[in-house]
Amino acid sequence: MRRTWRIAGVTDAARARIGLARVAAAYGVPPLERIRFGTALSAHLRQCLTKGGTWRLTLTADTSAAALSAEDPATAGLTTDGPASGARCLLEAVVTPSREASAAGEPPWRTALVCPEAGPATEAGVVADDPAALAEALLGADEDTALVLRRLTEQEELVSFHREELQQTNQGVVALHAELDAAGRAQREAFAAERKARTEAERARRRLTFLADASAVLTASLNHHEILRRLPDLLMPVYAGRVEVRWFETEEPGRDAGPRLAAAEAAARTGRPQYAADHPGGLPGVDDQPPSEEDPARPLLCIPLPTRPAPLGVLTMSPPGERWDPDDAVMLVELTRRASIAIDNARRYEHNRDIAETLQRALLTRLPTPPDVELAARYLPATHGLNIGGDWYDAFRQPDGGVIAVVGDVTGHGLHAAVMMSQLRTALRAYAVDGGSPGRLLTRLHDFLHTLQPDLYATAVIARFHPDESTMTWAAAGHPPPVLREPDGRIRVLDDKPGAMLGIPLKQEIADHTVPMPPGSTLALYTDGLVERRARGIDPGIERLAAALGSFNPAELEADLEGAAEGILHPLLSDSERDDDVCLLLCRRREVGAR
Template sequence: MIPSDARKITTAAEAARARVLVGHLAASLGAPEIERARFLTALTAQLRESLGQGGAELGLTVREPGPDTPARLAVVVRPARPAAGRTAPWHLTLSWPGATTRPSLPEHPDDSLSAEVLLTADEETAAVLRRLDETEELLRLHREELHQTNQGVLAMHAELDAAAVTQRELLHAERVARGEAEKARRLLTFLADASAVVTASLDHEDILRRLPGLLVPEYASRVEVWLFDEDEQESGNGRHSAATVAAARTDRPQHAGPHPGGLPGTDDLPPSALSPDRPLLCIPLAVRRTLGVLTLTAPGDRFDADTSIMLLELARRIAIALDNALRFEQHRDTAEQLQRAQLTDLPTADGLHLAARYLPATRGLNIGGDWYDAFFQPDGSLLTVIGDVTGHGLRAAVIMGQLRTALRAYAVEETSPARILTRLHRMLCHQQPNLYATAMIARFRPGDPRVTWAAAGHPPAVVRAPDGAVRVVEDKPGVMLGVPVPFEYQDRTTEIAPGSTLVLYTDGLVERRSDGIDAGIELLVQTLAALPDTGLEDLDACAESLLKPLVHESERDDDVCLLLCRTMPPPGC
């Protein structure tokens, strides 16, 4: 420890010498240049302030470094006239580790004052400048690094912004794609379901009735169909929009609305006077020919492009369904007219009343090969015939007509029902191979209570006696007509009392898929037995009474023929 040194400072020279002294002590103790410069700068400022207050007393205390203690230089400045408000003297301590030399004071501080001050100031200034240069270089490096970091951050933010934009665009595109896929799935599902509905019927009026239920209100607010072969009363009020007429004339879809629709494959026209507020989509119903025009009123302000494509395809399928239905109806009507032309009026015979019914099938083409007939032979006998050609349609009706005509021709030469069937069998085998028929012929002679009959694979006749008893005319029938085997039919004789009723029928009356033919014949026997005696007087009413429980209101797969033959008792009985 160096004893404390106290000095009076009253002039600038004394202040300078004091600063030099303190600087010399700090330098001799090995104080770092920067800390020494800060320490001396603070001391100089305090001394300058003290000179302005009349001087000060400078106290120095120096402690040498020890093994565990650092070197320390303490300075105390006591102003000669303390400033108002200041009571404690100003003091400053400089301490640092690592000093190894003993401090020494200058021998001639006054002589070396100027040189010491200059050298010390330059040394301290150089240290500060070096530190300043180092700091500026470090600051420059930090600034450059910060700039590069900022550029990287900005680039990263730009990439993040671009990635966010791309992500939003991808999400939007995905939502749009999902929406379009769902819309396409919904349209395709509707197209498949609607196609199944319109193609399930062969009645064109039924198809037209179903269209509004399919399309309104989701795809159209109104549906109109103009078929060219209908008159104006059937197709509506006879007024058609200009777009509908244009579609019929050009065979191209037309769009009429306040604004162009821009629909694929569709021409745009001005709005229709019949629908000025909502657009119309008029689509020709064309297959091999143009059948008509489907006119749709938009459900909203416009037609959607994707929906219009689906509607165009649906219209094409509707046209196919209508064309099939119209062709079927035409074919059915032709066959029905041909068949009904074969069903002649029943003759009137003494002692015998006749009644007949024919019901076409309600499924399929509706026309089959069932027929009945009754006519006189040259000897005065009455032949009653009932038959059934396999199959349905125009061919079955044509073959039925051929069989009926041939049977009548053979009956002119043959009196035996069996021989007539034998000749029919040979003809059918020769002229129509792979086509079969069943038939039954019953021959009535005037005044003879016996009935001669023969059957070719046909269901048995049923007889009701005058006392109400009902029996089935059981006998093994011959093979079906047309079966490719030689066969000779045999006549059978059944006695029928006067007042009895003989019932001839085709299998459509008694055969059901679930029950078979035996159950149907049993139901016919029960129904015939249940009829009151008074109900047999009117054979037409009797025929209706038999049909009602046996032929249901539901659809039938086969035709039904029924022929009733009632023998009358002699007068007076």
């Protein structure tokens, strides 16, 4: 189909415009595309009328596949409402200028439209010249315009709806962002609080660990001078930059402490820690003082060493940095308190040790020197650092010239056992004045202990030597057997039946035993601490004692009995830690007048 309109005025342009609209409608072009197509044409026709002259509008309908496939992409964009796959016709409008316009170089104007239908439209573009037809075409254009306006209204409503929906969405996104930001801030605050709590817990753990370790170090010693020496080494350099201990026992009378120790004097006077600096310390339980005149910029913490009735001294220290953490200061005060307790305990222990050693020296008297018997003794208490226990030895002469040698063991250790041992020792000496054999003496000690101390038990062995006899009489009550070395080096363990322990609720008569003991013989009396071990019992220890006594030659025993006692103790006590008192008494028989 091909149709041509000659346009020389407004009426011709309107008639061509109406005809083109009818053709597009006949070919099934949607209203919006039809209006867009006609509007573009009207705009160009308006320009043509402005320029003047005669113009020609040619409308061609081409249904060939080549025309459809060769459609220009710019013209293809005009089809928006119909699918391209259903198009069977291409409407092409060409406006060509008159000869005058063409001579002036005016190019032709061309536009195209793809139609969904290809029905015949031979009379569709014919427009009558009467006004009624033009009016009808004008009213039809108004209907198309109304349709466009309705579509525009729908689009505006849709845009408004989407705008409102988008605004609500934006508000929701903003609110969500605010919630996420608040949640993130709360999470960051929670993480920060957790890190802070974890850091504080780790610091507290380190303080408690240090306090426990330092307390163990301070209480490990029973020498108060050693504790004072260890205290600065424990504090520097982690908790203090410099440490001084002012010990009141070493202060010179009337000595002026000077301004630097004013806080220390206040601490000693009030018994409260003092903080001397040019700024408040803010330390719990610590009083603030003016800075020291010697070094005003350096803070000082003075903590008394509290004991009853008055402090023993003052610990003065400077911080490792600018100042102390309050929790560190609390820990330092607690450590100082524990140090003062350890020092006070060490001082009390040293005092008790001095008393015990004095008592021990009074109880373990010097051995006698009879002409026919040589004696050597060794005593080692079980209590560490306290030289006193329940084991004891003694030797003395009887009125008839005989010599009594005794080794005993009172149950328990320490001062109580030593006091009871002294009572037995005194009772034995009193009974021996009246004479009597070893068995008789032990029987009387048993009655004495059972009557006066029913809850106390003891063991003992007594040997009696007489210068007119070449024998030795002995008796034992629950005690390890004596070991006898004969002059030829042979060893005898005197394990004849002994009596029961002294003090048990049982009536007993302890028997005497007599063995030959010529000059050159050596008798070993001892307590179970020398030979008994928990893992092996007592018999292997007695065998080792016998072997040690038999290892000496007669000349060594005759020349140095004291050295022989040391030589016996060393191999027997070097294999394990001693947990009981040890007592050893060597008695060597010699010729009368040999020394």
